[in-house]
Amino acid sequence: MTRHLEVGQSAPDFTLTDANGTTYSKSDFAGQKVILYFYPKAATPGCTTEACDFRDNLASLSALGYQVIGVSPDDAEALRAFAESEQLTFPLLSDPDAEVAKAYGAFGEKTVNGNTFDGTLRSTFVIDESGSLSSVEYDVSAEGHVRRLREELAA
Numbered sequence: 001m002t003r004h005l006e007v008g009q010s011a012p013d014f015t016l017t018d019a020n021g022t023t024y025s026k027s028d029f030a031g032q033k034v035i036l037y038f039y040p041k042a043a044t045p046g047c048t049t050e051a052c053d054f055r056d057n058l059a060s061l062s063a064l065g066y067q068v069i070g071v072s073p074d075d076a077e078a079l080r081a082f083a084e085s086e087q088l089t090f091p092l093l094s095d096p097d098a099e100v101a102k103a104y105g106a107f108g109e110k111t112v113n114g115n116t117f118d119g120t121l122r123s124t125f126v127i128d129e130s131g132s133l134s135s136v137e138y139d140v141s142a143e144g145h146v147r148r149l150r151e152e153l154a155a
Contacts, residue, residue: 004105005136011036011127012103016071016093019080024069024091026131033066034127035149038106040120042074042082042092046142050122053146055088064153066126071095073120095120105138124149 005012014036015025037054039047054061054068061068068090074082079092098120101107106123109116122142126135126149135152137145 004138005125005133007133007136009133011125011131011133012100014071014093014100014103016095016100017076018091018093019076019083021076022091024093026127029067029127030131031129033064033129035061035066035068035124036071036104036127037068037122037124038071038095038101038104038120039122040072040110042072042078043085046122047072048082048086050142050145051082051088051092052086053142054090055086057146057150058090060150061153064150066153069093071100071120073098073101126153 011026013026015023017023039050041047051070058068070092073096074094076094079094083092095101098107101120104125106121108121110119110121122140124137124140125133128134
């Protein structure tokens with residue numbers, strides 16, 4: 001069973017690349033606020049809904065001081081196609097072995113269309129300026145999640 005993280009814990013370190021081969025690490029965002037969200041697969045209905053919701057709320061999240069980063073097991077080509085087709089302007093990072101998802105507790109058993117398997121679980125983490133988790137959400141819904149998160153962060 002995957003261990004879930006809790007608010008107040010230090011966010012696990014990560015180093016992943018985007019579709020262009022640019023490397024991003026947790027340390028790159030020291031002193032900044034980050035929304036790190038995990039999604040199962042690019043260009044699927046739920047993941048597209050969630051990514052476009054982040055895209056459409058990016059200006060308001062940025063105004064609150066947050067950087068948005070998406071993480072999935074997809075390869076660079078899939079991430080590039082997804083970002084281009086949906087006009088996503090925030091980093092999408094590849095976690096092909098789900099090592100970072102596992103470190104965040106965002107990997108485990110799931111059932112889709114009657115099939116049970118292990119995979120990346122839709123989860124969202126807010127990392128504060130000190131590198132600690134200020135919000136932890138597992139098994140989030142693709143619809144309405146970003147609006148609710150934005151309202152909570154603005155409060």
